[in-house]
Each structure stands twice: as C-alpha cells, then as structure tokens.
Amino acid sequence: MYPFGKSWSRLSPYWFLLPALLIYIIFSFGPSVFTIIYSFTDITAVQGTKWQFIGWDNYKEFFQSGRTPVYYAALKRTLIFAAAVTGIQTALGLFIAIVINTKLRGHMFFRSLIFLPVVLGVTVFGLVWTLMLNPLDGPVQKIWELFGSSSTFLGSPDLAFPLTIFIQIWGALGYTVVIFLAGLQSIPGDLYEAGRIDGAKAWQSFAHITWPMLAPTVTVNLLLAIVGSLQTYEVIFILTPNNPYTSVLGYEVYLAAFGSNAGVSLRQGFASTVAVLQFGLVLVVALIAQFYLRRREVQM
Amino acid sequence: MKMHLVPKPLGYAVMAVMAFLYLFPLLYLFNVSVKPELEFLVDPVGIVKHVLFSNYPDAWKQGNFGQLIGNSVFYTAAAVGLSVLISALAAFPISRGYVGWASFLYVFFMISIFLPNNLVPQWNLIHSLGLYNTRLGFVLVNTGIGLGFMLMAGYMKSIPKELDEAASIDGSSYSRFVLTIILPLIKPVLATSAILQAIGVWNNIIGATVYLSDKKLYPIVLGLFKFYGQYSNQWTLIAAALVIVASPLLLLYLFLQRYIIEGAMTGAVKS
Numbered sequence: 001m002y003p004f005g006k007s008w009s010r011l012s013p014y015w016f017l018l019p020a021l022l023i024y025i026i027f028s029f030g031p032s033v034f035t036i037i038y039s040f041t042d043i044t045a046v047q048g049t050k051w052q053f054i055g056w057d058n059y060k061e062f063f064q065s066g067r068t069p070v071y072y073a074a075l076k077r078t079l080i081f082a083a084a085v086t087g088i089q090t091a092l093g094l095f096i097a098i099v100i101n102t103k104l105r106g107h108m109f110f111r112s113l114i115f116l117p118v119v120l121g122v123t124v125f126g127l128v129w130t131l132m133l134n135p136l137d138g139p140v141q142k143i144w145e146l147f148g149s150s151s152t153f154l155g156s157p158d159l160a161f162p163l164t165i166f167i168q169i170w171g172a173l174g175y176t177v178v179i180f181l182a183g184l185q186s187i188p189g190d191l192y193e194a195g196r197i198d199g200a201k202a203w204q205s206f207a208h209i210t211w212p213m214l215a216p217t218v219t220v221n222l223l224l225a226i227v228g229s230l231q232t233y234e235v236i237f238i239l240t241p242n243n244p245y246t247s248v249l250g251y252e253v254y255l256a257a258f259g260s261n262a263g264v265s266l267r268q269g270f271a272s273t274v275a276v277l278q279f280g281l282v283l284v285v286a287l288i289a290q291f292y293l294r295r296r297e298v299q300m
Numbered sequence: 301m302k303m304h305l306v307p308k309p310l311g312y313a314v315m316a317v318m319a320f321l322y323l324f325p326l327l328y329l330f331n332v333s334v335k336p337e338l339e340f341l342v343d344p345v346g347i348v349k350h351v352l353f354s355n356y357p358d359a360w361k362q363g364n365f366g367q368l369i370g371n372s373v374f375y376t377a378a379a380v381g382l383s384v385l386i387s388a389l390a391a392f393p394i395s396r397g398y399v400g401w402a403s404f405l406y407v408f409f410m411i412s413i414f415l416p417n418n419l420v421p422q423w424n425l426i427h428s429l430g431l432y433n434t435r436l437g438f439v440l441v442n443t444g445i446g447l448g449f450m451l452m453a454g455y456m457k458s459i460p461k462e463l464d465e466a467a468s469i470d471g472s473s474y475s476r477f478v479l480t481i482i483l484p485l486i487k488p489v490l491a492t493s494a495i496l497q498a499i500g501v502w503n504n505i506i507g508a509t510v511y512l513s514d515k516k517l518y519p520i521v522l523g524l525f526k527f528y529g530q531y532s533n534q535w536t537l538i539a540a541a542l543v544i545v546a547s548p549l550l551l552l553y554l555f556l557q558r559y560i561i562e563g564a565m566t567g568a569v570k571s
Contacts, residue, residue, distance in 0.1 A: 002398050003468035004477070012474035013393035017405075020390035024409060024445050031418035031425060038421055047427060096318065099311045110315050112557050113322050119553045119560065121503035123521040124546050127528055128325045131332065131535060131542075137344045139328055170321070175564060182565035206305050227413065234506060238525065250417070257420045258510050268420045279416035286414065 038272035045266030058273035093176030115174030126238030183217030355540035448493025
C-alpha cells in the first residue's frame with residue numbers, strides 16, 4: 001500500500017522514476033533495438049546520405065562473401081578468447097583467493113596489488129604491457145633471448161592473440177579474486193572446524209566444504225566472465241589496433257562502423273549486423289551457462 | 301579462523317610469483333620514465349644510471365595532461381553523479397512496488413547488460429541531437445542505469461516499510477521522505493555504486509574515440525592513447541606520461557582501497 005496520500009500525490013513515485021526511464025530508453029534501450037533495424041539497412045556513417053532497407057544482404061555477406069573467412073576467423077577467435085579468459089581467470093582467481101584467504105603475511109598488500117589494474121584501467125595497463133613487450137630489447141624479449149629465441153610479440157601472427165588473452169586476464173584477475181574472497185569469507189568457519197574434528201584433510205575440506213558452499217559465487221564469476229569476454233575488445237583496441245590476427249567480433253563491429261582505414265566506407269548497417277550476431281552468440285552461451293550452473297547449484 | 305587449504309610454503313610461493321608479475325611491469329615503467337632517452341636506447345632494461353626527471357615536465361607539457369585530467373574528472377563526476385541520483389530515485393519506487401509494473405520495470409532495467417551493442421544507433425542519435433563532440437553528449441552516453449540500480453534496489457528492500465508509514469503519519473510528503481530520509485540511509489550503497497561506475501566512465505576509451513573529435517575535449521585515457529600514437533618510439537616520454545596518469549589513481553587507491561575493494565565485493569555478491 002502506498003502510504004503517501006491519494007490523487008495527485010499518488011503520482012510522485014512516477015515522477016521520480018521518469019528521468020531514469022527516459023535516459024535508459026533514449027540512450028540505451030532504444031539504440032539497442034535500433035541496432036536490429038539497422039542490421040537490415042545499408043546505412044553509413046556519412047551523415048545525410050540516402051539509405052535503404054536491403055533485407056538479409058548484410059547477413060548473407062557475413063556468411064557467404066569474399067570476406068567471410070575473415071569473419072569466421074574473428075568468430076572463432078571470439079570463442080577462443082572467451083573460453084580461455086573465462087576458464088583461466090576463474091580457476092586462477094579461485095586458487096589465488098584461497099591463498100589470500102589463508103591470511104599469510106602480506107596478504108592484504110597482495111590483494112590490493114592484484115586488484116590494482118582494475119583501478120588503473122585498460123589504457124594505462126595496456127600501454128605498460130606494450131612497453132614490456134617492446135620487441136626492441138624489452139624485458140620480455142630479454143627473457144625470450146635466454147631461451148635462444150626472439151619474437152615481435154604483439155606484431156607476431158602467432159603470439160599476438162595469446163598475449164592479448166594473457167593481458168586481459170592479468171587486468172581483470174583482481175576482480176575475480178575479490179568476488180571469490182567475498183564468497184569464501186561468507187562460509188562459516190565452524191564448518192571447517194567440524195571437518196577438522198572429523199579428520200578432514202585439506203583437499204577433503206576443499207572438495208566437501210569450500211567447493212559446494214562456493215557454488216553461487218562460481219556461477220556469478222563464470223557468468224560475468226562469459227558475458228564480459230564475449231563482448232570486450234578494449235585490450236585488443238589498445239594493444240593490437242588493426243591487426244587481422246587478433247580481431248574479435250566486438251572489434252569487427254567497431255572497425256566496420258568507426259574504423260579509420262582509408263578508403264573503407266564506414267558501414268554502420270553491416271556493423272549492426274555483426275553486433276546482432278554477437279548478441280545472439282552471447283545470449284545463447286549465457287542461457288546455456290546459466291541453465292547448467294543453476295542446476296549444478298541445486299544438485300550441490 | 302585460519303583455513304589451511306593451501307600449505308604455507310606453497311601459498312608464499314604463489315604470492316611471490318604473482319606479486320612479481322604485477323609489480324615488475326610497474327617498477328620497470330618507473331625505471332624507464334626516469335631514464336635519459338639515449339640511455340634507454342642503449343640499455344632499455346638495465347636499472348637507470350643517470351636519473352632524469354625532465355621527462356615528466358616534458359610529457360606534461362606536450363600532452364597537455366593538466367587539461368585532459370580536468371576533463372576526465374568533469375566527465376566522471378557529472379556522469380556518475382547523474383547516474384547514481386536517477387538510479388536511486390527509480391530504485392526506490394520499484395523496490396517498494398509504489399509504481400505499477402514494478403517487477404517488469406526491474407527486469408527491463410536489468411537486461412541492459414545483455415542487449416545488443418548499441419554504439420552505432422547511439423552515435424547517430426547523438427549526431428542528430430547535435431551533441432557529437434560536446435561535453436554534454438559524452439556525459440549523457442556515460443549516464444545510465446547499471447549494477448548500481450540493482451544494488452540500490454536490493455539494499456532498499458532491507459529498509460522496513462514501517463518507516464514509510466511513520467513518515468507519512470508525521471505528514472512527510474513522498475519527495476521529502478525519499479530525499480531526506482531514504483537517500484541518507486542508503487549512503488553506503490550509493491558510494492559503492494559511484495565507485496564501480498566511476499571506474500567504468502573514467503576508462504571509457506572506446507566511447508571517447510567515437511564521440512569526441514576535439515583534442516581539447518578528450519578525457520585523459522584517450523589523450524594518453526593519442527600521445528602514445530604520436531610519440532610511439534620515445535618510450536621514456538611515454539613512460540613518464542603513464543606514470544603521470546597512473547599516480548593520481550594510485551594515490552586515490554591508496555586511501556580508498558578498502559572502500560573500492562569492499563565495494564566490488566558487495567557489488568558482486570548482491571548480483
């Protein structure tokens with residue numbers, strides 16, 4: 001029941017809701033819906049030029065044209081990127097959170113350190129790693145040389161992509177760790193105490209107490225990582241601009257719509273098509289993951 | 301209570317390796333930033349022999365970083381302030397069911413993280429509103445309902461409804477109640493939301509690339525990236541620029557780390 005009067009004063013909550021609703025619909029939700037409409041047009045970034053609906057042409061171009069191998073490669077890389085980032089970041093994040101939660105000397109400093117890249121931001125840490133990976137005698141090159149090898153790193157067709165994965169994980173690991181720490185600290189200590197009295201070994205404590213109690217946190221971390229890593233391309237934007245060996249779907253959207261390649265018209269209709277396909281991918285993967293993870297939680 | 305899921309020596313070893321992996325790039329960055337350019341060219345990795353601080357004023361001047369940092373502070377403060385305010389005002393009636401379709405609206409706001417990438421139509425919208433390459437335009441595209449809305453709605457549910465009734469009996473209007481009682485009550489979650497969003501707005505380099513063309517309007521992250529493009533091989537200068545940009549964040553982090561990290565923790569657990 002609304003306690004603040006009737007008639008006109010009944011409208012107050014609606015007035016308070018309105019600014020958020022308007023800004024959300026105009027600047028976020030509306031444009032998202034329009035992405036789908038755009039995907040059936042040949043609209044470009046050149047303001048004022050004529051455009052028209054072209055049916056499924058953009059979709060056909062994605063799946064069957066001269067550039068299709070490029071898009072397939074980007075699609076495949078998106079999946080590899082997401083799988084590697086999600087898997088490694090979650091597993092490593094859990095392990096490190098457990099280490100920190102053991103409360104060894106210096107663990108607070110360590111926790112702050114590992115979270116630091118989140119605060120510094122992708123531009124700063126991306127450029128720091130560009131410096132680290134400088135092929136002209138950078139520190140990583142020096143280590144490579146110890147093994148009698150050398151590489152151009154971010155310029156290398158083989159290494160550039162795995163390196164973007166590494167740097168993505170390096171930058172976001174702190175967030176995962178912190179979420180796992182919150183989960184670990186919500187597990188009552190009595191459980192471990194009881195386990196210890198029953199003679200549980202460290203591994204058994206983990207398998208029968210930590211892991212099941214942590215199931216919801218694992219779900220949160222996995223879903224955040226999956227949805228995030230299927231969409232993000234900032235690290236690639238900073239570290240390997242215009243590199244055909246590292247591009248993912250998100251970056252293809254950006255390139256098609258806003259890329260500064262001379263001679264290429266900025267095809268926003270086609271960019272929207274890639275965005276819609278990417279959305280479909282995120283939706284399907286996230287729904288499957290959600291379904292599987294929730295069921296797993298219930299079973300535990 | 302201490303839990304020894306991991307043996308102590310292994311724990312220390314892991315911490316040492318990881319600490320190295322996170323500290324070394326920063327120390328190396330600082331080392332490069334105080335090197336004379338010639339020394340860097342001859343020996344990029346070695347510890348600096350002739351410490352030189354002039355890279356800092358050089359980078360500061362050539363990159364116009366004073367103004368760019370000012371821009372970033374403005375964009376972040378404006379977008380975060382606006383977002384937190386409208387989110388809180390909307391979260392309250394929705395969490396209380398004081399508006400129709402409350403649970404639908406909740407889901408409607410929450411699907412924002414899944415929606416298709418809206419950059420292209422949003423860009424056209426901003427253009428047709430005449431807001432391309434303006435401060436207002438960049439603030440508006442950074443303003444919105446996000447995780448903060450969800451955190452606030454969750455937190456508000458824990459405030460007993462009897463409080464609303466008591467305030468109403470005392471003759472308070474809805475607006476006065478929300479502005480003078482509810483907002484102060486939810487301060488912790490307002491702070492958490494603000495911190496989480498500030499990190500996002502400050503680092504929004506894609507948005508800045510797409511929406512701003514005038515150098516004078518660049519936020520610091522874009523200015524820094526362009527600076528790197530312009531002086532691509534003068535690493536001593538770029539390193540100094542990176543330290544300049546990182547320092548205020550580092551300092552802020554030093555003082556606020558408890559709030560930032562705990563904010564991130566509650567943010568995740570609630571969702």
